[in-house]
Amino acid sequence: MAKEKIVLAYSGGLDTSVILKWLKETYDAEIIAFTADIGQADELNGLEEKALKTGASKIYIDDLRDEFAKDFIYPMFQAGALYEGQYLLGTSIARPLIAKRMVEIARAEGATAIAHGATGKGNDQVRFELTAAALAPELSVIAPWRLEEFREQFPGRAEMIAYAEKHGIPVTASAAKPYSTDRNLLHISFESGMLEDPWFDAAADSNKDMYVLSVSPEDAPDQAEYLELDFEKGDCVGLNGAKMTPLQVMEALNQIGGKHGIGRVDMVENRFVGMKSRGVYETPGGTILFTAHRKMESLTMDRDVMHLRDSLISKYATLVYNGFWFAPERLAIQALVEESQKNVTGTVRLKLYKGNIMAAGVKSPVSLYNPDIATMEADPSKAYDQGDAAGFIRLNALRLKVSSGVQQNVNK
Structure with a gap:
């Protein structure tokens, strides 16, 4: 009989390398590795050889950068999504795309299960599995970190490293970088290790080497740079007069923003599973795009449409953060967002200087x-009669006067 097939989300790091071998042994299954290229750059080097050597029967390394930018980052930015006032959702928005492709591969390969290396304490397990539930409820999900037998065998990194050495799995694990990272086209995140202490100063000069996408604002150029972003229906379609695809926009903005020390965030956030966690993020291009988009909306979006959309930002951001990208409520909000963007067209000029983004037109x-x-001068259009404001104010003040009168009688 043919062996069961399992599709594993594979990064090539210590955890997923060990999990690949462990799944193959434990389930006596054929393991198909999958890596999504969503902007990890040189982190993808050598993955195919490593996965096959570790025991995968096949590996998919799919370039999803265009789809990531066009169908995930751009719609999310149209919605103005910002989690807890700071986080631009760089990791959150990548997970539904990865899980979506895993489901497609599982169906094409005739697999009965997908697997991931997310821990039982984090958000990613929820994001992967809610996406699978929405798109392919017939598939089983294997999460080794939630299995007692896996945790007993690997109570710490030392045991995982020993297992990797025993099975000839090449891994790079050291104390030189005592934190974990996750990189894609939108951002790079840092957490765990020394960052678990919220008093630890990640912005100190001694920690400059941690950052990948940006220089510190102190080391940014002393000369400001002006940048023009062209928008059509809520999407940035060009920079400085040159037409670009969403992917090209993100890549260019990351380079420009990183040069000027833009987009660093250090926050303690609330995970969906109930605990607080500390994360440090670099989102240079996304921060510029988010700011420019808001400026464009200020000129072109109807007031009450904007206020209605803004009232949904917290809900939308929470849905993305918690893994409900393919939920009907997110899709319903997205339809409203798309309607709100039909006139968000024009050009925004920004001034970038040492970590700051300033409006310049x-x-x-x-x-x-x-x-x-x-105008504060005479209105040549005669569209607004200042005398009309008196009646407007009287009508809006009526309920306040009534309420005040009642309260005064109560207090007598």
């Missing part, structure tokens, strides 16, 4: 800003 062929109406 905005224009649009569908601008809702009318200087004739807004």
